[in-house]
Amino acid sequence: MSDAAREATREPTGEQTPAPAGPPRSTRVPAFIRRYGPPMLITLAAVCLWQLILPLAHVPEYLLPTPSEVAADMKADWPVLEPALLVTAWEILLGFVIAVAVGVGLAVLLHLVPVVRRAAYPLLIGSQTVPIVVLAPILVILFGYGIMPKLVIVALICFFPVVVNGIDGLRSVDGELISMMRTLNASRWAIFRRVEFPAALPSIFSGMRIAATFAAIGAVFGEWSGSNQGLGYVMLAATPNLLTARIFAAVVFLTLIALALFGAVSLLERIFVPWAPEENSR
Amino acid sequence: MAGTASAIAIELREAGKAFGEVVALTGINLLVPRQSRVGFVGPSGGGKTTLLRIVAGLLESDTGLVRVEDASTARQRLAHCALMPQRDLLLPWRTALDNAAIAVENRGASRAEARRRTRPLFERFGLASFENARPAQLSGGMRQRVSFLRTLMAEKNILLLDEPFGALDSITRAQLQEWLVQAMDAVPRTVLLVTHDIEEALLLSQRVVVLSQRPGRVVRVLEADHGFVGSRREIVTSPEFVSLKEQALEALES
Numbered sequence: 001m002s003d004a005a006r007e008a009t010r011e012p013t014g015e016q017t018p019a020p021a022g023p024p025r026s027t028r029v030p031a032f033i034r035r036y037g038p039p040m041l042i043t044l045a046a047v048c049l050w051q052l053i054l055p056l057a058h059v060p061e062y063l064l065p066t067p068s069e070v071a072a073d074m075k076a077d078w079p080v081l082e083p084a085l086l087v088t089a090w091e092i093l094l095g096f097v098i099a100v101a102v103g104v105g106l107a108v109l110l111h112l113v114p115v116v117r118r119a120a121y122p123l124l125i126g127s128q129t130v131p132i133v134v135l136a137p138i139l140v141i142l143f144g145y146g147i148m149p150k151l152v153i154v155a156l157i158c159f160f161p162v163v164v165n166g167i168d169g170l171r172s173v174d175g176e177l178i179s180m181m182r183t184l185n186a187s188r189w190a191i192f193r194r195v196e197f198p199a200a201l202p203s204i205f206s207g208m209r210i211a212a213t214f215a216a217i218g219a220v221f222g223e224w225s226g227s228n229q230g231l232g233y234v235m236l237a238a239t240p241n242l243l244t245a246r247i248f249a250a251v252v253f254l255t256l257i258a259l260a261l262f263g264a265v266s267l268l269e270r271i272f273v274p275w276a277p278e279e280n281s282r
Numbered sequence: 283m284a285g286t287a288s289a290i291a292i293e294l295r296e297a298g299k300a301f302g303e304v305v306a307l308t309g310i311n312l313l314v315p316r317q318s319r320v321g322f323v324g325p326s327g328g329g330k331t332t333l334l335r336i337v338a339g340l341l342e343s344d345t346g347l348v349r350v351e352d353a354s355t356a357r358q359r360l361a362h363c364a365l366m367p368q369r370d371l372l373l374p375w376r377t378a379l380d381n382a383a384i385a386v387e388n389r390g391a392s393r394a395e396a397r398r399r400t401r402p403l404f405e406r407f408g409l410a411s412f413e414n415a416r417p418a419q420l421s422g423g424m425r426q427r428v429s430f431l432r433t434l435m436a437e438k439n440i441l442l443l444d445e446p447f448g449a450l451d452s453i454t455r456a457q458l459q460e461w462l463v464q465a466m467d468a469v470p471r472t473v474l475l476v477t478h479d480i481e482e483a484l485l486l487s488q489r490v491v492v493l494s495q496r497p498g499r500v501v502r503v504l505e506a507d508h509g510f511v512g513s514r515r516e517i518v519t520s521p522e523f524v525s526l527k528e529q530a531l532e533a534l535e536s
Contacts, residue, residue: 174371176367176369176371177367177371179335179338179340179365179367180365180366180367180371181384181388182340182360183338183339183340183360183363183364183365183436183438183442184364184365184384184385184388184432184433184436185361185385185388185389185436186384186385186388187388190387190388194373194384194387194388195373198373198375199373273375274375275374275375275416275418
């Protein structure tokens with residue numbers, strides 16, 4: 001009998017349970033709609049309400065524009081908004097990547113070297129008590145009007161949740177599992193790369209998702225402190241001219257950047273942490 | 283020299299361990315011949331797991347001497363023993379085969395090489411066609427088999443099994459006990475087995491050590507090398523087996 005034939009005829013012995021099936025679902029709604037339908041509906045309803053109420057209340061556009069006026073401005077101001085969008089998106093993305101690299105690196109270092117953890121952890125917490133509001137002007141003085149101070153601010157805001165979640169994740173590993181690995185010829189490094197780091201990945205991604213929502217704030221703040229381009233600068237320049245619709249347009253774009261970053265992180269998590277339970281089926 | 287040293291794989295002399303005020307083990311004396319199987323039964327909290335961890339080299343005895351082969355310090359003992367914990371603790375990001383092969387990778391083999399060396403045993407253990415299954419897709423009994431194979435692939439002379447089937451239902455446990463006897467007969471090793479189930483200890487080992495309540499000490503050593511043949515039902519209901527079980531229960535009550 002060939003190997004393949006034997007393989008085919010051999011029944012797995014004894015007990016077995018079927019692969020875990022999801023909870024029974026009464027409705028046959030596509031997953032996409034079940035997941036994104038409700039928030040999209042609420043957003044749509046809010047936008048419609050906003051659009052309908054403002055004219056009734058006779059609010060002038062320079063105080064509060066309607067969604068349609070914001071949309072019209074997006075089109076009209078696209079030549080101004082597009083370069084600003086690209087600048088800010090780049091600041092956010094680059095700052096975020098730096099934050100994740102530094103954050104994960106620091107978490108690993110602090111985890112592997114207990115002395116460093118004891119020495120640096122209080123400083124790490126302390127660094128978060130210094131308000132960025134205070135730091136931003138200093139960074140502008142140090143690094144000028146270029147991209148550098150924005151990257152530093154974005155990274156400063158974003159690295160913290162990554163570090164803290166990373167350290168927690170690395171420490172969350174079952175002590176019994178580590179004992180067992182030690183009896184299975186595992187070196188410290190083998191335990192780290194085969195057990196601790198994979199086990200920490202879900203936590204690290206949680207930290208990254210939090211960081212992704214902070215990144216846009218950091219970039220705008222950096223631009224407000226000193227810049228001549230970017231969405232933050234566009235908002236700042238539009239304010240004295242009462243170009244309120246343009247400010248709103250910039251806000252919409254900022255939100256979209258943050259959402260895109262959040263989505264990208266979630267996508268990466270699905271690729272790199274396929275064993276994690278899906279948010280939906282929890 | 284190792285060849286002439288002795289047929290004794292594990293030796294404990296007046297070993298003991300305390301955690302702060304709590305004395306877990308005291309005055310443990312034990313000789314375990316090479317390739318024999320010794321079961322430990324005792325009340326929970328009686329230091330059974332502590333005893334395994336001391337032998338494994340994960341803990342150091344406070345008193346006396348603990349020798350495993352030619353190793354007497356904890357660090358040296360670690361190189362001789364492989365531990366199978368009560369919970370399977372399979373890594374969810376590894377397939378069943380890669381979980382079983384992890385000790386081979388830990389010794390420096392590539393993943394492909396580790397798989398190649400593990401696969402034949404994987405099939406022999408009735409796990410064929412589940413190589414690429416994730417642990418979550420396996421039944422409890424299969425997970426324990428993968429866990430046992432993982433321990434075996436460490437290629438240590440001494441296996442320490444800490445309540446290997448404690449988390450399973452009784453039917454699955456009975457199946458796995460039979461399976462484990464065959465697996466151990468096929469690949470003879472020195473085995474220490476901790477369990478709270480007297481029947482399991484008697485079925486799986488040649489000698490059963492009964493430990494007392496905390497502080498744990500050896501109350502009784504039963505020779506259970508019965509060489510019984512027959513079905514599990516025949517063995518378990520045979521007069522010799524029942525008598526051994528009674529003696530163990532009596533020792534536990536004392």
